[in-house]
Amino acid sequence: MLLAAGVEPSWYLVLASALFAIGATGLLVRRNPLVMFMCVELMLNAVTLTFVTFSRMLDDIGGQAVVVFVLVVAAAEVVVGLGIIVAIMRRRPDATADDLALLKG
Amino acid sequence: METFVFFVAAAICLAGALGVVLSKNPVHSALSLVGTLFGVAVLFVAQNANFLAAVQVIIYAGAIVVLFLFVIMLLGVDRAENLSVDPLVGQRAAAIVAGVAIFALPVAALATTGWDATGAIANLGSVSDSAVPDVEGIGRVLFTRYIFALEITSILLAIAVVGAVMLAKKSPKAADMIVDLPARPTSTDADADAASADATSEEGTA
Structure with a gap:
């Protein structure tokens, strides 16, 4: 029955929210900074999928243009974030996110 | 046809996402992330966003994941993380509750609109043209x-x-x-290190 119905655009939105929820849960559960970073990428991808889906639902190219900006910001974020992680891990290879509490004062 | 593509790509996406979260080894997480990114690229193609699909594969799967793997290998942190230890009591259960809520809220909001977009008017150019x-x-x-x-x-x-x-x-x-982090040697760290040493040696021989 599902196969005969054709793809509703809302299915993409449900899938995107599932991806976002998995990424958010992983971000809260995992302790390795690198894996937490990958979970952030997962959430960003869920959002880009949402943008492309709405771009199709509303027949507006603007949604796809925003995805380009998301990609650029994600690339910049990964570069700086991995730089910070490398600087931390060089000194303490076994550091987890729990050890990075310096801002608590 | 699009239905078939959607379900296959969605299964790849969800399996990859779960792999990222549940893999003990960061290398496996990174490789699962490639699966998710590829599935999202397929879904882009299915929605006529061909350029974004190409960019997704080139930038995300090609550059960002390679950067992740490069950092993992450079730092030698490709060791297993002990997922059975809950560092903060109750945090894992709270995280799962939060994840379910994050999934349920947009779906509920979507259901109230009758599974359709709101009535905004397209004004930046057509996708279907x-x-x-x-x-x-x-x-x-x-x-x-x-x-x-x-x-x-x-x-x-x-x-x-x-x-x-x-x-x-x-x-x-x-x-x-x-x-300049304070040293925090605990017994759980020592256990994790012992477990990780095995994983690292396996990685080395592989």
Whole structure:
């Protein structure tokens, strides 16, 4: 029955929210900074999928243009974030996110 | 046909996402992330966003995941993390509850709209118009309506490059400030290290 119905655009939105929820849960559960970073990428991808889906639902190219900006910001974020992680891990290879509490004062 | 593509790509996406979260080894997480990114690229193609699908594979799967793997290998942190230890009591259960809520809220909001988009009017150019390819449409929008945002992203990229160089320098002041961490040797760390040593040696021989 599902196969005969054709793809509703809302299915993409449900899938995107599932991806976002998995990424958010992983971000809260995992302790390795690198894996937490990958979970952030997962959430960003869920959002880009949402943008492309709405771009199709509303027949507006603007949604796809925003995805380009998301990609650029994600690339910049990964570069700086991995730089910070490398600087931390060089000194303490076994550091987890729990050890990075310096801002608590 | 699109239904078949959707379900296969959705299964790849969800399996990859669960792999990222549940893999003990960061290398396996990174490789699962490639699966998710590829599935999202397929879904882009299914929705006529061909340019974005290509960019997704080139930038995300090609550059960002390779950067992740490079850092993992460079630092030698490709060791297993002990997922059975809950560092903060109750945090894992709370995280799962939060994840379910994050999934349920947008779906509920979508259900109240009758599983359809709100009635905004498209004004930036058509996606379905086959006379205008999506590359041309995106370029036209980027260099007219979003020209200031585009210029700001160029500044952002320049700042990111400067920041990465500063962080990667041998003895920069900024990096010195963030890496002076107090030592925190605990018994669980020792256990994790012992478990990780096995995993590392296996990785080395493989």
